[in-house]
Amino acid sequence: MTQGFVLCVLDYEFHILDNAFLVHRPGIKRITTRMIPPTVAAQDKMIGTTIMPELILLYGSKTGCQA
Numbered sequence: 628m629t630q631g632f633v634l635c636v637l638d639y640e641f642h643i644l645d646n647a648f649l650v651h652r653p654g655i656k657r658i659t660t661r662m663i664p665p666t667v668a669a670q671d672k673m674i675g676t677t678i679m680p681e682l683i684l685l686y687g688s689k690t691g692c693q694a
Contacts, residue, residue, distance in 0.1 A: 629678055635692035 634641075663671075 629674065629682060632679070632692055633682060633686055636686045636689045638689075
């Protein structure tokens with residue numbers, strides 16, 4: 628997530644060579660209720676509160692690039 632944000636802000640172009648390299652499944656996503664493990668929740672919180680603000684200070688922000 629953070630690497631993709633930095634590459635987007637730095638104007639890198641992304642070209643998908645094959646469907647095997649797609650990270651997400653195509654199609655309509657349905658909301659499912661699932662439990663997020665506490666370690667994943669803690670990592671997500673740290674990325675959102677500590678790492679992303681630092682990356683925005685270092686590289687700035689750009690329209691179209693989401694954290």
